[in-house]
Amino acid sequence: MADLDGRSRGQIILVAAFALAVIFITLALIVNSAIFTQNLASRGETSGADDALSHRAMVEASVGENIKIANRRNYPASPPPDDLTAAIQTSIETISVQGERQQVTSGGLTDVSYKAETRGERIYQENSTQLTFDDAASSSRYVVAKDVNHVSGTPDANGTRAFRINASTISGPFVAEAVNSDPHSNETWEMKLSKSGDTVQIETTRNDTASNIVETCQVTVDSAPYRIDVTEGTINGQPCDALGVTDDGEKLTFGTGATDGYDIYFEGANNIRGNFSMVVHDATGTASHSLSRDTALYDVTVEYTYETTGLYYETEIRVAPGEPDA
Amino acid sequence: MRKDRAVSTTVSYTLTLAISALLVTGLIVAGGDYVDDKQEQVVRGELTVIGQQLVSDLAQADRLAVAGSGSTTIELTQSFPERVTGTGYRITLDPNGGDPEVTLRSIDPEIIVRIGFVAETDIEESTTNGGKVQVYYDSSGDGKLEVRNV
Numbered sequence: 001m002a003d004l005d006g007r008s009r010g011q012i013i014l015v016a017a018f019a020l021a022v023i024f025i026t027l028a029l030i031v032n033s034a035i036f037t038q039n040l041a042s043r044g045e046t047s048g049a050d051d052a053l054s055h056r057a058m059v060e061a062s063v064g065e066n067i068k069i070a071n072r073r074n075y076p077a078s079p080p081p082d083d084l085t086a087a088i089q090t091s092i093e094t095i096s097v098q099g100e101r102q103q104v105t106s107g108g109l110t111d112v113s114y115k116a117e118t119r120g121e122r123i124y125q126e127n128s129t130q131l132t133f134d135d136a137a138s139s140s141r142y143v144v145a146k147d148v149n150h151v152s153g154t155p156d157a158n159g160t161r162a163f164r165i166n167a168s169t170i171s172g173p174f175v176a177e178a179v180n181s182d183p184h185s186n187e188t189w190e191m192k193l194s195k196s197g198d199t200v201q202i203e204t205t206r207n208d209t210a211s212n213i214v215e216t217c218q219v220t221v222d223s224a225p226y227r228i229d230v231t232e233g234t235i236n237g238q239p240c241d242a243l244g245v246t247d248d249g250e251k252l253t254f255g256t257g258a259t260d261g262y263d264i265y266f267e268g269a270n271n272i273r274g275n276f277s278m279v280v281h282d283a284t285g286t287a288s289h290s291l292s293r294d295t296a297l298y299d300v301t302v303e304y305t306y307e308t309t310g311l312y313y314e315t316e317i318r319v320a321p322g323e324p325d326a
Numbered sequence: 327m328r329k330d331r332a333v334s335t336t337v338s339y340t341l342t343l344a345i346s347a348l349l350v351t352g353l354i355v356a357g358g359d360y361v362d363d364k365q366e367q368v369v370r371g372e373l374t375v376i377g378q379q380l381v382s383d384l385a386q387a388d389r390l391a392v393a394g395s396g397s398t399t400i401e402l403t404q405s406f407p408e409r410v411t412g413t414g415y416r417i418t419l420d421p422n423g424g425d426p427e428v429t430l431r432s433i434d435p436e437i438i439v440r441i442g443f444v445a446e447t448d449i450e451e452s453t454t455n456g457g458k459v460q461v462y463y464d465s466s467g468d469g470k471l472e473v474r475n476v
Contacts, residue, residue: 012343012346012347012350013346013350015350016350016353016354019350019354019357020353020354020357023354023357023358023360023361026361026365027361027364029411029412030361030364030365030368030411033368033369033372033410033411033412034368034371034372036372036407037368037371037372037375040372040375040376040379040406040407041375041378043379045382045386046404047383047386047402047403047404049386049387049389049390049402052390053389053390053393056393301396310402310403310404311400311401311402311403312399312400312401313390313394313399313400313401314397314398314399314400315390315393315394315395315396315397315398315399316394316395316396316397316398317395318395318396
């Protein structure tokens with residue numbers, strides 16, 4: 001007969017209770033995981049990649065400014081290392097130390113160090129007594145730089161940078177060309193600058209083997225000076241499509257289409273009064289008229305390192321201020 | 327004294343036992359199924375979140391690689407949980423012929439989550455466990471993004 005003693009009644013309910021307890025514990029673990037998942041999902045960008053890139057941009061801009069200053073100061077230039085190289089190396093060290101101090105407060109370690117440089121030549125006319133680009137006051141076509149070469153080993157490099165015109169009057173058309181070889185008919189890239197009334201106009205022609213690509217742009221400028229940045233593609237700060245990329249995607253930046261060893265010519269330089277400056281790479285100079293030529297830095301390459309607890313980033317930065325965009 | 331006393335007690339006891347056993351078994355089975363179902367949902371959710379965090383790391387590393395030039399090295403590390411809801415998991419980075427994706431696979435229950443992403447840099451096929459995961463790029467090596475444990 002079954003044992004109906006009170007003490008052993010309800011054993012099944014006891015077993016069921018144990019089983020349910022185990023189920024509840026497992027559910028608690030699952031809920032814990034779910035809560036942690038929510039916390040994980042709310043994690044923001046903690047590694048510092050944004051800071052690494054913004055600091056990189058700042059280093060590039062700072063080194064660019066220092067290159068401009070070193071070139072303008074025109075330090076004595078014997079074969080490197082010399083005062084020009086020493087000047088840029090010192091300024092890069094300063095940029096590195098100041099950047100370190102700034103970034104360390106937000107948990108980042110940075111370092112910038114000089115790696116290499118490419119020399120070029122700065123060709124300019126800054127003589128305030130000379131009224132035009134061409135002291136002979138003629139409209140003849142003359143060579144400004146011969147055999148300009150692109151910087152090798154860098155896909156986006158050009159051979160000319162920071163070509164800027166600061167004109168007080170433009171009384172007729174002025175032409176700047178980058179051609180592979182004389183004569184005139186073999187133009188590879190040509191810019192015609194003219195002004196009518198308040199409007200400054202630039203017409204650019206690029207000769208691509210058989211076909212010609214022509215583009216024009218016009219900008220209204222109320223009064224002198226007329227500042228044309230040819231390599232950057234702006235007129236008094238306004239963008240000019242004829243010196244950049246057209247709507248069809250055609251590239252018309254300075255010297256596009258000109259292969260290595262191109263010559264730069266000016267024509268109609270008596271029509272323009274003012275100053276200009278450009279930096280060219282690897283040109284065989286041609287002493288012409290009263291253009292000034294100084295040895296200058298064309299580009300500088302620095303090594304950039306950025307480190308936080310979650311990120312280590314090391315790369316090189318090639319700085320060539322005013323070089324046309326790729 | 328009643329003459330049918332002994333019979334009704336045994337039968338009622340047996341019936342009570344049987345029905346209780348049946349009900350309790352049913353309850354435990356349903357409870358177990360419920361727990362399995364919830365576990366699967368949570369594992370899937372957690373793997374998705376881990377995958378998306380990793381994809382965001384890969385996108386950052388891609389940006390850094392594209393901005394770099396010359397000799398470039400990138401090491402981007404993030405800590406993920408080593409187990410999800412009691413089970414381990416593996417992370418696989420797959421170039422998938424130009425359509426790269428990250429696959430996360432848990433061990434038990436086996437759940438697979440795939441997250442696609444876009445990168446300009448080439449991707450190297452690599453596998454790692456959970457825990458501290460590093461996205462690595464070296465231009466002087468094979469020049470591809472890969473994941474590894476550190």
